[in-house]
Amino acid sequence: MKQNFTVRQGALDGVEVFLSVAQHRSFRRAAADLGVTPSAISQAVRLLEARIGAALFVRTTRSVGLTEAGERFLSRAKPAFEELVAASEVARGLGERPAGLLRLSVPRAVVPLLLEPLIASFCKAWPEVEVEISTSKEIVDLAAEGFDAGIRLGQLVAADMVAVPMTPPFRLVVVGSPAYLALHGQPMSTDELRQHACLRWRKSSGALAPWSFNDDGHAIEIAVAGPFIASDFPTMLGAAIEGIGLAQLPEPMAAEGLRAGKLLQVLDPYAPMLPGVFLCYPSRRQILPKLRAFIDHVKSHQTDGGKVRARGDVARAGSRKKS
Known part of the structure; x- marks a missing residue:
């Protein structure tokens, strides 16, 4: 069976016209209020009544009144329509100014x-x-x-x-506390990391992230080992300052510790650049x-x-x- 992809007639079509006629009790005054012709108002009301399946107005040559169905429709439609208008104003406000x-x-x-x-x-x-x-x-x-x-x-x-961009590109550096490096020595190559306690980072996937390096223009990754695992860089930074082991961190994050002498940088020639x-x-x-x-x-x-x-x-x- 072929599907119908046309947009169905909206349930709100003609509601504003109905509310205006109900307020003014006049098709002509409602037309003037909405800036359309009286015939357009009559057509909109007829279509609304046909869609609902009930007459909403009692019309005579002298006046316009509401049927019982019209009264009930008005009692529910008026506050609902006012809420829609208010919602539109709120949304429009967010589109006009920072709020x-x-x-x-x-x-x-x-x-x-x-x-x-x-x-x-x-x-x-x-x-x-x-x-x-x-x-x-x-x-x-x-x-x-x-x-x-x-x-x-x-x-x-x-x-x-x-x-x-919020920052320029920066390096990923390996740092350790002076006390740790005095006790264990400074690694001079990435191979020597096997002899060191390395702080590791657990990714959101659950996997442990390897350390990344630039070896003479070639990107390499090394699976390190150590006594401490964290799920964020600030925790790893604190652990490195406390001397638990070496940490690989974004250089801007380690900068304050390096300036204060709480950290020392090692393996500088191998530091990779991040965007x-x-x-x-x-x-x-x-x-x-x-x-x-x-x-x-x-x-x-x-x-x-x-x-x-x-x-x-x-x-x-x-x-x-x-x-």
């Missing part, structure tokens, strides 16, 4: 490093926008889970996403003003090097000005 709930899916590691400085200034600039940050190690489907945007490492951004961190969202055509405002805010806070000014950058800039 409403902005939901972001982000890795926990980037919240203190990149997002906290951005969110504070964004909330001050756009008080009608509520920002919700959902942290997860899993790569969620942004559209299916109702997120406006996500923050992802460049290699994890899907091909159908629009991506705005950086990106703000990504499903489609240019579906951007509401709240997301457009956030995208513009991210871009306005980028330094000349193309990255968002992070918390540590702000502190160092302030110290340079004072000096």
